[in-house]
Amino acid sequence: MRVVVFIIALGLTMTASAQKPSLNGRYKLSIKGDYYTYIFSNDSMLSIIHGSDTAFAKYSTDTTQTPMHINMAMLDEVGLESYTAPGIYEWVGTDKIRLRFSNDLVARPISFLPKGNEETVMLVREK
Numbered sequence: 001m002r003v004v005v006f007i008i009a010l011g012l013t014m015t016a017s018a019q020k021p022s023l024n025g026r027y028k029l030s031i032k033g034d035y036y037t038y039i040f041s042n043d044s045m046l047s048i049i050h051g052s053d054t055a056f057a058k059y060s061t062d063t064t065q066t067p068m069h070i071n072m073a074m075l076d077e078v079g080l081e082s083y084t085a086p087g088i089y090e091w092v093g094t095d096k097i098r099l100r101f102s103n104d105l106v107a108r109p110i111s112f113l114p115k116g117n118e119e120t121v122m123l124v125r126e127k
Contacts, residue, residue, distance in 0.1 A: 023040040024040050025039075026038070027039075027125050045058060067088040067089065069086065070089050086102075087099060088109050090112070100117075101119060
């Protein structure tokens with residue numbers, strides 16, 4: 001469960017096409033009182049800060065799909081891709097992103113239902 005939550009948090013590393021706002025910037029995520037900071041840069045890199053720990057990932061998106069697709073490649077200590085998790089995302093307004101990865105981190109979810117599932121998180125852009 002902890003790995004899934006961390007991946008979901010990482011999964012919030014998405015970039016949008018020219019029709020969608022860029023993810024570049026800082027976002028906050030709170031999961032049951034646990035706080036994460038996501039820093040998106042260069043429309044492809046993500047840093048996830050949780051306490052004194054920082055994880056890194058590369059991501060790519062496909063905004064032609066509905067819901068939009070995201071692939072997040074987690075990087076190991078030397079910067080090599082350790083695994084890639086497929087997910088989905090959508091913008092909620094202009095400053096929030098809804099993101100979902102499956103529990104098995106293999107199959108891409110097809111929707112955000114059922115409502116309130118533990119695999120879906122919301123990132124909020126810092127102002």
